[in-house]
Amino acid sequence: MQITYNNEKSIFKIDTENSSYIMMIRRNGYLQHLYYGAYVSDFDLEYLITDMVNESFSPWAPSAGVKYFALDIQPQEYSCNGTGDYRVSAFSVETSKGNSSTSLKYLSHEIFDGKKGLKGLPSTYVNDKTEAKTLEISMKDEVSGALVILSYSVISGFDAIMRSVRVKNNSDTPFFIEKVYSTCVDFNDKDYDLIHLYGTWAAERSIERKPLIKGIQEIASKRGSSSHNHNPFIALVSHDTTEDFGSAYGFALCYSGNFSAKVEVDTFDQTRVIMGINPEDFKWKLFPGEEFTAPEAIMVYSGTGIGGMSRQMHKIIRKHICRGKYKNIRRPILINNWEATYFNFDTEKLLKIAKAAVPLGIEMLVMDDGWFGVRNDESASIGDWVVNEKKLPGGLSALTKELNKLGMKFGLWFEPEIVSFNSDLYRAHPDWCLHVDGYDRSVGRETAVLDFTRKEVVDHVFNMVSNVLRSADISYVKWDFNRNLTEVGSDALPSDQQKEVFHRYVLGVYDLAERLTSTFPDILFEGCSGGGGRFDCGMFYYFPQIWTSDDTDAFERCKIQYGTSIAYPASVMSAHVSASPNHQTGRSMPFKTRGNVATSGSFGYELDLSIISDEEKEMVKYQVNRYKELYNTIVCGDNYRIIDPFTNNRWCAWEYVSEDKSQAVLTYVVTKSNIKGRYLLKLKGLLPDAVYREKESGRTYRGDTLMNAGLNLGKDFQDGDSEILVFDKI
Ligand code: DGJ
DSSP: OEEEEETTTTEEEEEOSSEEEEEEEETTTEEEEEEEEEOOSOOOOGGGOOOOOOOSOOOOOGGGSSTTOOTTTSOOSSOBSSSSOOSOOSEEEEOTTSOOOOOOEEEEEEEEESOOOBTTBOOOOOSSGGGEEEEEEEEEOTTTOEEEEEEEEEETTOSEEEEEEEEEEOSSSOEEEEEEEEEEEEESOOOEEEEEEEEETTEEEEEEEEEOOSEEEEEEEOSSSSOSSEEEEEEEEETTOOSSSBOEEEEEEOOSSOEEEEEEEOTTSOEEEEEEEOOTTOOEEEOTTOEEEOOOEEEEEESBHHHHHHHHHHHHIIIIIOOSGGGTSOOOOEEEOHHHHTTOOOHHHHHHHHHHHGGGTOOEEEEOSOSBTTOSSTTSOTTOOOBOTTTSTTHHHHHHHHHHHHTOEEEEEEOTTEEESSSHHHHHOGGGBOOOTTSOOOOBTTEEEBOTTSHHHHHHHHHHHHHHHHSSOOOEEEEOOOOOOOSOOOTTSOGGGGGGHHHHHHHHHHHHHHHHHHHSTTSEEEEOBTTBTTOSHHHHTTOSEEEOOSOOOHHHHHHHHHHHTTTSOGGGEEEEEEOSSOTTTOOOOOHHHHHHHHTSSEEEEESOGGGSOHHHHHHHHHHHHHHHHHHHHHHHSEEEEEEOTTTOSSEEEEEEEOTTSSEEEEEEEESOTTSOSOOEEOOOSOOTTSEEEETTTOOEEEHHHHHHTOEEOOSOOOTTOEEEEEEEEO
């Protein structure tokens, strides 16, 4: 990794292990992008720019000092609105005079060791200054007085560039930031496919890959959270890029609210990518002397296909975003009562499940929704975080004492950002939820969303949740969030700041998450939003795992987990074995396969263990022990996707290889057996010369044989058959 500045040519060059990123100050201060891609040794790539084209019908910028310097054609490093570049713009301010024309010119720069944190926002971090280098370039808009600091960091060992943007108001009048994207990259060509992860509740992160078209495509959320529907991750890959070959650029936003990723192919066959806070419903009043920080965008480059891109993302998330006690140690294997009981539980029922779980090796009981207030269905009590002693006599301490006697840890469910209309909290403070006077308060699961722009609201929730967490021996919290934002207004802000509410809300969520996770460092926090509705790099900073989806059907989970793995590692994907027929799809699936699929994540169970058969209990024991044994390879290893369930309707397969390549864990699941024939597959990522022994059969193979000739699984399968095969280097 290195960052250099060539004084003579005014060129910045950022090098990671295998990629280069080059930009140049040209024409009286315009910062122009020259190159992003595979490593190049030359820094002077100015020759790639074509200056002075007078055929574009695009007005040119006189301050550039030459005729026909049209910003519309020129590659920009951080594009502005309204001054000649008609493509999608990354930045724009509205001045006190009401204009939105913005133009940023280079002012100064600084290169230093280490990487700064982002105020109030999650971001990648390093533990030691020597692990990272940062370049900060200050740009200035003369008219508004906006000082914009573009930050670029690289972390040793990664082909990743972390970008963020700060805006300072250096004038003596307020101005409004209309948009402030976190990254902007201009590619010199258009020959890419766009990959993004779309979905819906219970079907998150399906993979979509389509060639770019001329014009603008946008992947975005304006739901207040990153959403089930579109994930804040996109990739641009060459048309011929495959899972294992070719170049791939990944863009991920460390942000959990409204986001926008736009890709524009212009009429000159150039491509621009911008990603950041969604400017729709956003406008930020910046007072003199104040600073606004935009979230961090992570850009990864891979010359080894989509798989290489994913592995880069996985490692960054595991090593430089996730924090806390459970970052590196195995997390407890849990039993969650939700699908076993829903709201219908009491201490007796929970203990019955716990007693069945302990001899099977399960380490923690998680009590889901319904333990507080008078909540016996969805209609009441969220916000009233007081134990329902009718269900749980003696409160949480009585329950946890019993669990501790059994040798079990205990965790519980909260939904901190939400308030039920039928709750003491709402009756006491009807103004504490987001609302706009004159409009109905839209109903989502009988609830409203609390106004987390208000400190007193966040403080109140912090105190209530903290009191519960202090009241007993609690090891885990599941932080749920079951509705999207509507009527996004706050009583606490003046009219010209109402468009700040979406972002201030997210800052309030991060504030609460930071306060709770730092006050209770021994508690493992798991994120959730009706499953995977807020599954993003922002959340992983606080929650090292997130409930991947409410759909626990093993076939569906193959797709959901496979799609999720495009950007995110197994360590952050919570995955549970649930009952059959499955509650979401009605599909029946062998216990073995439900276990095999859930093993590729943060593992647990979500069914009534007290009523399963003895044979199934034996399977649970086996699965639990195997998970403990394979944990390091699956959760801390490298992921290789082998057969894609989105394009192959017959079966799917994926593999994890330990960092030292001494173990590989291969999982395959047959999704449609009526196509008979041979089942052959090739492993990936092994040491070619090493000898690996397949655990079950004892058979040995060379790494190159497994990767090139492959394995013959060789028999006819039934729908839902699956296997986990373990290969140990001998
Ligand atoms: C949605 C979650 O995704 C489920 O796992 C469960 O916790 C319910 N909420 C409880 O209301």
